[in-house]
Amino acid sequence: NAGVTQTPKFQVLKTGQSMTLQCAQDMNHNSMYWYRQDPGMGLRLIYYSASEGTTDKGEVPNGYNVSRLNKREFSLRLESAAPSQTSVYFCASRDASRAEQFFGPGTRLTVL
Amino acid sequence: GENVEQHPSTLSVQEGDSAVIKCTYSDSASNYFPWYKQELGKRPQLIIDIRSNVGEKKDQRIAVTLNKTAKHFSLHITETQPEDSAVYFCAAIEDIIQGAQKLVFGQGTRLTINP
Numbered sequence: 001n002a003g004v005t006q007t008p009k010f011q012v013l014k015t016g017q018s019m020t021l022q023c024a025q026d027m028n029h030n031s032m033y034w035y036r037q038d039p040g041m042g043l044r045l046i047y048y049s050a051s052e053g054t055t056d057k058g059e060v061p062n063g064y065n066v067s068r069l070n071k072r073e074f075s076l077r078l079e080s081a082a083p084s085q086t087s088v089y090f091c092a093s094r095d096a097s098r099a100e101q102f103f104g105p106g107t108r109l110t111v112l
Numbered sequence: 113g114e115n116v117e118q119h120p121s122t123l124s125v126q127e128g129d130s131a132v133i134k135c136t137y138s139d140s141a142s143n144y145f146p147w148y149k150q151e152l153g154k155r156p157q158l159i160i161d162i163r164s165n166v167g168e169k170k171d172q173r174i175a176v177t178l179n180k181t182a183k184h185f186s187l188h189i190t191e192t193q194p195e196d197s198a199v200y201f202c203a204a205i206e207d208i209i210q211g212a213q214k215l216v217f218g219q220g221t222r223l224t225i226n227p
Contacts, residue, residue: 031213042116043156050212094212099161099213100146101213103156105155
């Protein structure tokens with residue numbers, strides 16, 4: 001099992017450009033999550049999906065959209081990137097029968 | 113909503129000594145408190161967790177204590193080793209929506225073990 005995978009690993013964008021961060025899990029987990037990690041601020045929840053076909057806002061959703069394409073995949077889209085969105089983005093998933101969230105390797109995004 | 117405060121932000125200890133990291137939470141309804149370890153450039157990984165019906169939980173050199181009355185919980189690492197150097201995050205559940213956890217994380221503690 002690959003667990004949780006994310007693409008790309010690194011990305012540099014110019015202000016106003018758009019991009020989609022991809023996340024996939026092969027553990028048959030129901031819920032999936034997108035976090036951003038900034039120095040001194042821990043991990044903050046952007047969006048989450050309790051199950052296929054459902055998504056909901058987390059703590060910091062502004063400037064982002066998500067799609068739960070199927071049970072395996074959960075993508076995060078930046079429509080018009082801003083320097084404030086420079087961060088490391090982590091995707092995570094969780095099985096309903098266990099408390100642990102499993103994280104992907106992260107995407108380091110820089111917006112110039 | 114839930115708010116989690118974590119202290120200290122950095123901690124340096126001698127190899128073999130103990131390290132303690134403390135967190136406070138605001139929502140008395142929170143009932144699950146995980147701790148994640150993140151090594152440099154790596155993903156966060158769960159190292160231990162505790163539920164609100166338990167006061168303490170141990171796993172080898174790692175232990176977590178919970179004081180529900182005071183709304184704080186702590187991570188204790190004994191006999192520290194160089195591989196314990198990492199950033200540690202505490203978290204608390206803000207809500208569970210249709211089976212999805214909404215975790216609120218603390219700001220993180222960078223632990224350095226000095227040989």
